[in-house]
Every structure is written in structure tokens, then in C-alpha cells.
Amino acid sequence: MKVERFLHAIDGISTWVGKATAWLMIVLMLVVCIEVFKRYVLNAPTAWIFDAQNMLYGTLFMLAGAYTLAQNAHVRGDFFYSSMRPRTQATFDLVLYFVFFLPGIAALIYAGTDYAADSWRIAEHSNVTADGPPVYHFKTVIPIAGALVMLQGIAEIMRCVVCLKTGEWPSRLKDVAEIDVVGEQLANSEFVDEESRRIAIENAQKIDEAARQRGMGGELNT
Numbered sequence: 001m002k003v004e005r006f007l008h009a010i011d012g013i014s015t016w017v018g019k020a021t022a023w024l025m026i027v028l029m030l031v032v033c034i035e036v037f038k039r040y041v042l043n044a045p046t047a048w049i050f051d052a053q054n055m056l057y058g059t060l061f062m063l064a065g066a067y068t069l070a071q072n073a074h075v076r077g078d079f080f081y082s083s084m085r086p087r088t089q090a091t092f093d094l095v096l097y098f099v100f101f102l103p104g105i106a107a108l109i110y111a112g113t114d115y116a117a118d119s120w121r122i123a124e125h126s127n128v129t130a131d132g133p134p135v136y137h138f139k140t141v142i143p144i145a146g147a148l149v150m151l152q153g154i155a156e157i158m159r160c161v162v163c164l165k166t167g168e169w170p171s172r173l174k175d176v177a178e179i180d181v182v183g184e185q186l187a188n189s190e191f192v193d194e195e196s197r198r199i200a201i202e203n204a205q206k207i208d209e210a211a212r213q214r215g216m217g218g219e220l221n222t
Contacts, residue, residue: 003162004170010155011070011173017148018067024060028053048133051126055138062145066152072172090163097157105150112142 031052039045068074081089118124119136126132162170 003158007155007158007170008173010151014066014070014148014152015173018064018070021060021063021067024056028056028060031056047129047131048126051128051133051135055133055135059138059141062141063148065145066148069149069152069156070172085167086163086169087167090160090169094157094160094164097153097160101153102150105146105153109143109146109150112139112146116140116143 031049035046035049081092084092116136116139119139123134124136124139126135159170
């Protein structure tokens with residue numbers, strides 16, 4: 001239970017950061033809409049808007065990485081992976097974490113820290129446009145995002161170790177879940193006969209359960 005609480009604590013940090021960062025999408029949308037209005041209606045385009053859009057989207061993309069990893073939502077070749085037993089999955093993941101993940105993220109943190117320090121030292125501004133906005137605050141996001149992904153990666157490695165010992169994936173903090181939209185619509189439609197509705201409900205439940213087991217840490221049926 002102590003290990004599970006520790007894993008959920010890390011999941012909670014990644015989830016909080018991811019949800020807080022998601023609000024940048026609203027800011028980005030407003031910035032784009034305002035700029036379109038200024039450019040095409042007022043004929044007064046903003047010179048540094050391209051830099052601002054890049055920084056907003058880049059910040060959103062980087063800081064959402066740990067949250068995506070916490071929800072087991074990164075893209076993977078799931079065709080073979082989903083048919084493996086949990087211990088086989090854990091072994092496969094553990095090797096990849098040590099061979100690729102840890103060195104890659106460590107290099108990102110190390111290089112990102114240097115980039116950010118140099119940028120603050122010279123008070124760096126964007127050179128894409130004349131009199132571009134400052135970028136040192138944006139470059140600071142690189143090592144911060146790397147540290148958050150590394151923290152979540154440590155939790156994922158611990159999950160692999162627990163799975164190797166117990167044969168089952170430890171649980172995750174629940175957030176959003178995959179659903180069978182078509183199946184749900186069929187199940188709730190008044191124009192579908194009872195047998196088709198029953199089959200649709202069963203299929204939706206199977207898909208939802210399979211998604212829950214893959215994403216939330218249950219044992220797969222093989």
C-alpha cells in the first residue's frame with residue numbers, strides 16, 4: 001500500500017500539472033482569434049505573434065508529457081504488446097526504460113538546463129522578428145518538463161518492478177477513459193431492437209474494460 005500511495009502521489013503531481021497546463025490551450029485560442037481580427041479587420045498585425053504562438057504551444061506540449069505518461073497514453077505498437085502477459089509487458093517496458101528513456105530524458109534535462117542558463121545570462125530575445133519577445137522564460141520550461149517526465153518515469157519503472165513481483169499491474173489514478181462511442185449510441189438508441197442493444201452494451205463494456213486494464217493497470221486476459 002505504501003508503494004501504491006507513492007505511485008499515486010507522483011501520478012497526482014503529473015495530473016495536476018497537465019490539467020493546469022491545459023488552460024494554455026484557451027489562451028492560445030484567444031491569442032490566435034485576436035490576431036486574426038487585428039490582421040484582417042483592423043489591418044494591424046502583431047509582429048511577434050508567431051513567437052508567442054510557438055511558445056504557448058511548446059509549453060503546452062512539453063508540460064503535458066508527464067501527464068500523458070501517467071495516463072499510459074503515449075503512442076505504442078499495441079498489436080503485440082496487448083497480447084502479452086503482464087510480466088512480459090513489464091519486462092519489455094523495463095528494458096526500454098533503462099535503454100532509451102532514462103538516458104534520453106537525462107540528456108534533455110542536462111542540455112535544457114544549459115540552454116536555459118545561457119538564455120537567462122544573455123537575456124535572450126527571439127530573432128525571428130525584429131525586436132522579438134524574450135525567450136529565456138520559455139527555455140526554462142525545457143528542464144522543468146524533463147524533470148517532471150523523469151519523475152513520472154521513475155514511477156513507471158516502479159510499476160514494472162511491482163508487476164514482475166505480483167503478476168499484476170498496480171493501479172493508476174483515474175482521469176479520462178476510452179469509451180466506445182458508436183456502441184454507446186447504439187445502446188441508447190430507441191430504433192434498435194433489444195438483442196442489438198444487448199450486444200452493443202456487451203461490446204462497449206468489453207472495450208471499456210480492455211482499455212481500463214491497459215491504461216489503469218489491470219491484468220490482461222490472454
